[in-house]
Amino acid sequence: xxxxxxxxxxxxxxxxxxxxxxxxxxxxxxxxxxxxxxxxxxxxxxxxxxxxxxxxxxxxxxxxxxxxxxxxxxxxxxxxxxxxxxxxxxxxxxxxxxxxxxxxxxxxxxxxxxxxxxxxxxxxxxxxxxxxxxxxxxxxxxxxxxxxxxxxxxxxxxxxxxxxxxxxxxxxxxxxxxxxxxxxxxxx
Amino acid sequence: xxxxxxxxxxxxxxxxxxxxxxxxxxxxxxxxxxxxxxxxxxxxxxxxxxxxxxxxxxxxxxxxxxxxxxxxxxxxxxxxxxxxxxxxxxxxxxxxxxxxxxxxxxxxxxxxxxxxxxxxxxxxxxxxxxxxxxxxxxxxxxxxxxxxx
Ligand SMILES: [Zn+2]
Numbered sequence: 001x002x003x004x005x006x007x008x009x010x011x012x013x014x015x016x017x018x019x020x021x022x023x024x025x026x027x028x029x030x031x032x033x034x035x036x037x038x039x040x041x042x043x044x045x046x047x048x049x050x051x052x053x054x055x056x057x058x059x060x061x062x063x064x065x066x067x068x069x070x071x072x073x074x075x076x077x078x079x080x081x082x083x084x085x086x087x088x089x090x091x092x093x094x095x096x097x098x099x100x101x102x103x104x105x106x107x108x109x110x111x112x113x114x115x116x117x118x119x120x121x122x123x124x125x126x127x128x129x130x131x132x133x134x135x136x137x138x139x140x141x142x143x144x145x146x147x148x149x150x151x152x153x154x155x156x157x158x159x160x161x162x163x164x165x166x167x168x169x170x171x172x173x174x175x176x177x178x179x180x181x182x183x184x185x186x187x188x
Numbered sequence: 189x190x191x192x193x194x195x196x197x198x199x200x201x202x203x204x205x206x207x208x209x210x211x212x213x214x215x216x217x218x219x220x221x222x223x224x225x226x227x228x229x230x231x232x233x234x235x236x237x238x239x240x241x242x243x244x245x246x247x248x249x250x251x252x253x254x255x256x257x258x259x260x261x262x263x264x265x266x267x268x269x270x271x272x273x274x275x276x277x278x279x280x281x282x283x284x285x286x287x288x289x290x291x292x293x294x295x296x297x298x299x300x301x302x303x304x305x306x307x308x309x310x311x312x313x314x315x316x317x318x319x320x321x322x323x324x325x326x327x328x329x330x331x332x333x334x335x336x337x
Binding site: 019022023026027030031033034035038039047048051052055056059121124125127128131132143146147148152153168171172174175176178179181182184 | 199232247255256
């Protein structure tokens with residue numbers, strides 16, 4: 001089951017308050033939402049909270065969904081907005097917390113690591129985390145939608161409500177940052 | 189087209205498969221001829237694209253649906269609900285009265301107070317859409333201000 005398999009019929013049932021239909025939507029789409037949140041927020045607890053908030057929002061505003069646009073991009077948009085808002089909020093909270101504990105701790109806590117199956121996987125995840133960390137949330141969101149969710153430029157533009165050329169320039173900037181980070185020196 | 193222009197396309201549309209066939213062939217042709225651009229394309233793939241693509245997706249924990257579901261179900265009607273309704277109405281009335289007073293005192297209040305209110309509103313309205321028309325550098329700056337570096 002994936003996000004493409006969600007039918008109009010199911011959406012209409014969910015709009016009328018059918019929880020089972022809504023659960024079907026959740027089962028098909030929660031992995032996408034959760035992974036965008038996880039990659040952007042880089043913390044499981046935040047990702048769970050974002051996923052919860054997204055689906056509560058979806059439940060509330062499903063009746064406003066227009067069938068002309070794709071459900072996927074509509075959902076991406078809600079997810080990305082919720083994630084960015086959460087990042088702003090936690091950054092603010094952390095700064096306050098930090099100011100308060102200034103004398104006690106010198107460094108912000110790193111995101112907690114989960115149980116990974118192999119060392120290789122763990123190393124790979126750590127590498128991805130570091131790469132994403134090098135990007136600001138706007139670039140990061142574009143990269144996550146492109147690389148991890150495989151969205152086309154026009155889909156990213158729709159999801160973020162930005163111009164397709166902005167998608168292009170953000171991906172370019174993000175990748176240039178990653179190149180520099182990787183130690184690539186441009187040849188003449 | 190010079191190498192610089194080619195690389196702008198390589199790092200975006202070419203790598204992402206967004207090019208029309210003819211355009212793609214043009215780039216392929218240049219890559220065969222130009223070792224520097226070939227090295228660039230390889231670097232982009234290995235440092236900025238492939239490692240991110242290989243990430244395995246995670247499933248959200250099973251308890252999450254239960255948590256969400258418990259927030260979806262409408263409150264059961266019963267004795268408690270009536271008291272709750274009264275309490276809600278009462279607190280809304282109090283809140284309205286309070287807001288009214290606050291607004292009036294805000295209007296009459298000092299300039300500093302008004303500034304505080306305005307800056308709070310600005311912060312609130314600073315949502316994603318506001319960044320759309322900004323150049324990237326500016327967006328970066330705003331974000332750095334918000335996130336704090
Ligand atoms: Zn070249």
